[in-house]
Amino acid sequence: MAAMACTSAASTALSTPRLAAVKPARSARPVHLTSAFHGQSVASVSQVAGFESSGVKYRSAGRRAVVVCKAADGQTVVIGLAADSGCGKSTFMRRLTSVFGGAASPPKGGNPDSNTLISDTTTVICLDDYHSLDRYGRKEKAVTALDPKANNFDLMYEQVKALKEGKSVEKPIYNHVTGLLDAPETIHPPKILVIEGLHPMFDERVRELLDFSIYLDISDDVKFAWKIQRDMAERGHSLESIKASIAARKPDFDAYIDPQKQYADVVIQVLPTQLIPDDNEGKVLRVRMVMKEGVPFFEPVYLFDEGSTISWIPCGRKLTCSYPGIKFFYGPDTYYGNEVSVLEMDGQFDKLDELIYVESHLSNISTKFYGEITQQMLKHADFPGSNNGTGLFQTICGLKIRSVYERILANQKNAATLQSAKA
Amino acid sequence: MAAMACTSAASTALSTPRLAAVKPARSARPVHLTSAFHGQSVASVSQVAGFESSGVKYRSAGRRAVVVCKAADGQTVVIGLAADSGCGKSTFMRRLTSVFGGAASPPKGGNPDSNTLISDTTTVICLDDYHSLDRYGRKEKAVTALDPKANNFDLMYEQVKALKEGKSVEKPIYNHVTGLLDAPETIHPPKILVIEGLHPMFDERVRELLDFSIYLDISDDVKFAWKIQRDMAERGHSLESIKASIAARKPDFDAYIDPQKQYADVVIQVLPTQLIPDDNEGKVLRVRMVMKEGVPFFEPVYLFDEGSTISWIPCGRKLTCSYPGIKFFYGPDTYYGNEVSVLEMDGQFDKLDELIYVESHLSNISTKFYGEITQQMLKHADFPGSNNGTGLFQTICGLKIRSVYERILANQKNAATLQSAKA
Numbered sequence: 117m118a119a120m121a122c123t124s125a126a127s128t129a130l131s132t133p134r135l136a137a138v139k140p141a142r143s144a145r146p147v148h149l150t151s152a153f154h155g156q157s158v159a160s161v162s163q164v165a166g167f168e169s170s171g172v173k174y175r176s177a178g179r180r181a182v183v184v185c186k187a188a189d190g191q192t193v194v195i196g197l198a199a200d201s202g203c204g205k206s207t208f209m210r211r212l213t214s215v216f217g218g219a220a221s222p223p224k225g226g227n228p229d230s231n232t233l234i235s236d237t238t239t240v241i242c243l244d245d246y247h248s249l250d251r252y253g254r255k256e257k258a259v260t261a262l263d264p265k266a267n268n269f270d271l272m273y274e275q276v277k278a279l280k281e282g283k284s285v286e287k288p289i290y291n292h293v294t295g296l297l298d299a300p301e302t303i304h305p306p307k308i309l310v311i312e313g314l315h316p317m318f319d320e321r322v323r324e325l326l327d328f329s330i331y332l333d334i335s336d337d338v339k340f341a342w343k344i345q346r347d348m349a350e351r352g353h354s355l356e357s358i359k360a361s362i363a364a365r366k367p368d369f370d371a372y373i374d375p376q377k378q379y380a381d382v383v384i385q386v387l388p389t390q391l392i393p394d395d396n397e398g399k400v401l402r403v404r405m406v407m408k409e410g411v412p413f414f415e416p417v418y419l420f421d422e423g424s425t426i427s428w429i430p431c432g433r434k435l436t437c438s439y440p441g442i443k444f445f446y447g448p449d450t451y452y453g454n455e456v457s458v459l460e461m462d463g464q465f466d467k468l469d470e471l472i473y474v475e476s477h478l479s480n481i482s483t484k485f486y487g488e489i490t491q492q493m494l495k496h497a498d499f500p501g502s503n504n505g506t507g508l509f510q511t512i513c514g515l516k517i518r519s520v521y522e523r524i525l526a527n528q529k530n531a532a533t534l535q536s537a538k539a
Numbered sequence: 540m541a542a543m544a545c546t547s548a549a550s551t552a553l554s555t556p557r558l559a560a561v562k563p564a565r566s567a568r569p570v571h572l573t574s575a576f577h578g579q580s581v582a583s584v585s586q587v588a589g590f591e592s593s594g595v596k597y598r599s600a601g602r603r604a605v606v607v608c609k610a611a612d613g614q615t616v617v618i619g620l621a622a623d624s625g626c627g628k629s630t631f632m633r634r635l636t637s638v639f640g641g642a643a644s645p646p647k648g649g650n651p652d653s654n655t656l657i658s659d660t661t662t663v664i665c666l667d668d669y670h671s672l673d674r675y676g677r678k679e680k681a682v683t684a685l686d687p688k689a690n691n692f693d694l695m696y697e698q699v700k701a702l703k704e705g706k707s708v709e710k711p712i713y714n715h716v717t718g719l720l721d722a723p724e725t726i727h728p729p730k731i732l733v734i735e736g737l738h739p740m741f742d743e744r745v746r747e748l749l750d751f752s753i754y755l756d757i758s759d760d761v762k763f764a765w766k767i768q769r770d771m772a773e774r775g776h777s778l779e780s781i782k783a784s785i786a787a788r789k790p791d792f793d794a795y796i797d798p799q800k801q802y803a804d805v806v807i808q809v810l811p812t813q814l815i816p817d818d819n820e821g822k823v824l825r826v827r828m829v830m831k832e833g834v835p836f837f838e839p840v841y842l843f844d845e846g847s848t849i850s851w852i853p854c855g856r857k858l859t860c861s862y863p864g865i866k867f868f869y870g871p872d873t874y875y876g877n878e879v880s881v882l883e884m885d886g887q888f889d890k891l892d893e894l895i896y897v898e899s900h901l902s903n904i905s906t907k908f909y910g911e912i913t914q915q916m917l918k919h920a921d922f923p924g925s926n927n928g929t930g931l932f933q934t935i936c937g938l939k940i941r942s943v944y945e946r947i948l949a950n951q952k953n954a955a956t957l958q959s960a961k962a
Contacts, residue, residue: 423856
C-alpha cells in the first residue's frame with residue numbers, strides 16, 4: 117500500500133531501505149568556481165555551468181540507490197517565491213512557516229552561513245545557492261547576480277526535480293558573507309519545498325515543477341524608500357550610492373526578473389498609497405494581490421461578490437479608523453493575458469478591531485477557524501508590514517499554500533485509493 | 540378590548556355605532572373659490588383660506604358623532620410623498636399599491652375627475668385638492684400652484700389629522716381638467732393614507748402627522764428631458780415654451796418645494812448617468828436613495844456591509860450586462876445635517892437575471908420572500924422606470940412602507956396587550 121504513492125522515478129529503488137540521513141562529504145574549503153572560467157568566452161559560461169551540473173548529476177547518480185520513497189504522506193509540493201533582495205522575502209517566509217506551526221531554523225550542525233530554513237513541514241531554499249558565479253566571478257565577468265549567466269539553472273532544475281520526486285540532494289551554498297560558494301549541504305525532501313530568490317520562474321523546466329508560485333512586485337518608488345531606510349539609515353550608505361545601485365541593477369532586473377510576473381499564480385504588488393495626496397514618505401502602502409484564475413487547487417480570495425467589481429471603505433459607522441483610513445478594492449482583470457482577480461488594500465490597521473473586521477468580510481481565505489489571519493498577524497506583530505497589506509496578503513498566501521498542499525495531498529490519496537480499488 | 544386602540548380624539552364618540560359609508564351632500568356645481576378673493580390683498584388670501592378651513596371645520600364638527608373608531612386593526616398610518624408634477628408620482632403610487640396587492644381605483648360612483656385612488660389597504664389623496672386658489676384665482680393673483688398662498692394648509696392639517704384619528708372627512712376635489720374646485724368627496728380612514736403632491740412636508744403640523752415621508756427629487760437635467768418627452772413629443776409644445784415653463788416655476792419651486800427634502804425620511808434623487816461620458820439623452824439614469832437614519836420602524840437598505848462605503852459593479856464574471864452596464868454605490872453621508880445612508884444605482888437592467896442578481900445582494904429590503912422585488916418589477920414591466928433605479932427604489936419604498944405600517948400595527952397591538960394586562 118505504502119508503495120502506491122511513490123513516484124515512478126524512484127520505483128527502481130523500491131527495495132532499498134530508506135536512509136533517514138544521508139551525510140554528505142563536505143569540502144572544508146570554499147569552492148571558487150570562477151577559476152574555471154578564466155579566458156573563456158561568455159557563451160561557454162553556460163557550458164561550464166553544464167559541466168558543474170553534470171558533476172552533480174554524477175554524484176546524484178552515484179547515490180541512486182539511496183532514494184527516499186515518499187509514500188502515504190505524498191510527494192513534495194513545490195512553491196516558488198520570486199523577489200528582489202531587500203523586498204521582505206524573509207519576513208514572508210517566516211509568516212508562511214508560522215502558518216504550519218513551529219519555527220524554522222538553518223540545518224542543524226551545518227554551515228552557519230546556510231541560507232536554508234527548515235521546519236517540520238517546510239524547507240525554504242534560497243536560489244542564490246545556485247549562483248554559478250560567485251561575487252568575484254561576477255565582478256570579473258561584469259555580470260550581476262540577476263543575470264542568468266551567473267546562475268546554474270540545470271542544477272536548479274535537477275535538484276528541485278529530485279526533491280519533488282522524494283530524493284535528497286547535495287545543494288551548494290552561496291555564502292552571502294564571503295560572497296563565495298561553500299561546500300554543499302544535504303537537503304531532504306520536505307512536505308513543502310519553497311524555492312525563493314531571483315529566478316524561481318525563469319527556467320521553463322523549473323517553472324514546470326512549481327505547484328504554486330508567487331511574485332513579490334515592489335514598485336520602484338517603494339523599493340527606493342525601503343532601500344533608503346535599510347541601506348542609508350542602517351548601513352550608512354549615501355543617497356547617491358543607493359540611487360546608483362538601483363539604477364545599475366535596473367536593466368538586468370527588467371530583462372530577467374520582472375518578466376517572471378507573468379508566470380506567477382499570485383503577484384503581490386506594493387505601491388505608494390493613494391489615500392494621501394502626493395505622499396512620498398512611503399510609510400502608507402497600497403498593496404495589490406493579483407490572483408490567477410483557473411490554477412489547480414487554488415481559489416482566489418474575494419470581497420462580498422465573487423467576480424464583480426467592488427471598492428470598500430470598511431471604516432464608517434461600525435468601524436472607526438484614524439487618518440488616512442483603509443480602502444479595499446476587488447475585481448476581475450487581465451494580467452499578461454491571463455484572467456485574474458485583484459484584491460487591493462490601501463492604508464493600514466491601527467487596531468485589532470480593524471483587522472478582524474476586514475478578515476470577517478473576506479471570502480475564500482482558506483482559514484481553518486474564524487480569525488485565523490488576525491491571530492497570525494498578531495503573533496508576528498513585530499514583523500515588518502503587520503499593519504498593512506503586505507502582512508495581510510503574505511499571511512493569506514501562507515494559508516493558500518497550506519490549502520494547496522492539503523488539496524494536492526488529498527488528491528494523491530484519492531488517486532491511490534482509486535488505484536488500489538481497481539487493482 | 541376593541542376600544543383599547545381607539546384614538547383619544549375619538550373616544551367621546553365610542554358609543555356611536557360605526558357608519559360604514561357616510562354619503563356627503565354633493566354640490567353639483569364646481570366651487571369657484573376665487574370669487575371670494577376679488578379686490579383683496581395677497582395677505583388676506585391666507586385669511587380666506589383660514590375661513591375656508593373654518594368652514595370645513597364646521598362641517599366636520601357637525602358630524603363629530605359619526606366618528607370611525609379604528610380598533611384592533613390600528614390607526615391610520617400616514618405617508619407623505621412630495622414631488623413636482625410630471626415626476627412619476629402616479630407610477631410610484633401604482634407600484635406602492637401593488638405591494639399590498641389589489642388594484643387602486645377612484646372612489647366608486649363619485650366625481651370621475653377625482654384624484655383619489657383607493658385600494659383595500661391604501662388611500663392615496665392628491666394634495667392639489669387643497670388648493671385654495673383654483674387655476675383662475677392663481678392667474679388673477681399671479682401666484683403659481685407651488686406658492687403656499689394657493690394652498691389651504693389649515694384644512695390639509697385638519698383633514699389628515701382627522702383621518703389619522705380614524706374619522707372620515709369631506710375633502711375638496713381640485714379638478715385638473717377644468718382647473719376648478721369641485722364639490723368635496725368623503726374619504727374614510729384607510730389602513731394607510733398616502734398624501735402625495737407638492738407640499739406634504741411644507742406645513743409643520745401636517746409634517747408631524749406623517750409616519751413616513753418620501754421626496755422625489757428629479758434633477759433639472761432629467762426634468763427637462765422628461766418634460767421634452769411628455770410635453771413636446773406627446774402634447775406638441777415647443778422647446779422654448781417648455782424651457783420657459785420650467786424657468787417660470789423655478790423660483791417658487793426652489794422656495795417652497797425643494798426645502799421639504801430636509802424633512803423626508805427617504806429622498807429619491809434622479810440624475811443623469813455617469814456611465815456614459817457627456818450623456819445628454821437622459822435615457823440612462825443614476826438614481827440615489829437617500830435614507831435617513833434613526834427613523835422609527837425604518838431601517839435603511841444596505842449593500843454587503845452596513846455603515847461602510849462600497850461601490851459595486853455587479854456585471855462581471857457571474858453576471859454579464861450590455862453597455863453601459865450597472866453600477867451601485869452605498870455609503871453613509873450627511874444630508875441637511877442629518878445622518879443618512881445612500882444607495883445609488885447607475886445604469887439599467889436588460890434582463891431578469893440582472894434584477895434578481897442585484898436584489899439578492901441587497902439587505903434590509905423588507906421583502907417577505909426571495910425575489911419579491913423582482914416579482915413586483917416584472918409585474919409592472921410596462922411602467923416607466925422598470926428597468927432602472929427609479930422603478931427599483933420605488934418598489935423598495937413600497938416594501939418599506941408596508942414594513943413601517945406592519946411594525947406600527949404590531950407596536951400598537953403590543954401596547955394594547957400590555958395595557959390590558961396591567962388593567
